[in-house]
Amino acid sequence: MIKARVTVTLKNGVLDPQGKAIEGALGALDFSGVASVRQGKVFDLELEGADRSKAEADLKAMCEKLLANTVIENYQVEIA
Template sequence: MKAKVTVMLKAGVLDPQGEAVRHALGSLGFAGVEKVRQGKVIELDLATTDRAEAEAEVTAMCEKLLANTVIESYQVEIG
């Protein structure tokens, strides 16, 4: 079973990488970009075929390692 985790900084947390990308896009002539938030996507191949078990396992992974839950939020997709 495949899982996809999207990790983003929480609203209100400064995103210096996103701001650097926004500035670079402006320098390249893309003046209409007002805000950029940068995150990460993690794809996992899991041995289990049970959807509920996969979601619980991936959520535990996020809480323990994949996301810094103090400043980041995450979304889990099981497919």
């Protein structure tokens, strides 16, 4: 079994209203010094019966087709 983590974040220059809301909430809770917040998504996957190279190819395809909107998001795949 292969375990993987996919992290999806907005590309630089794409507005992040949820990150701004979190930034404001942190300030309201007296956490000073937070200059910027960007939010993202994390997917933990377990792939059965796959070798590492097939897993990498499958994970990239999953990101391109479903997990990330590649117009506005970047993704990073880590295999354990």
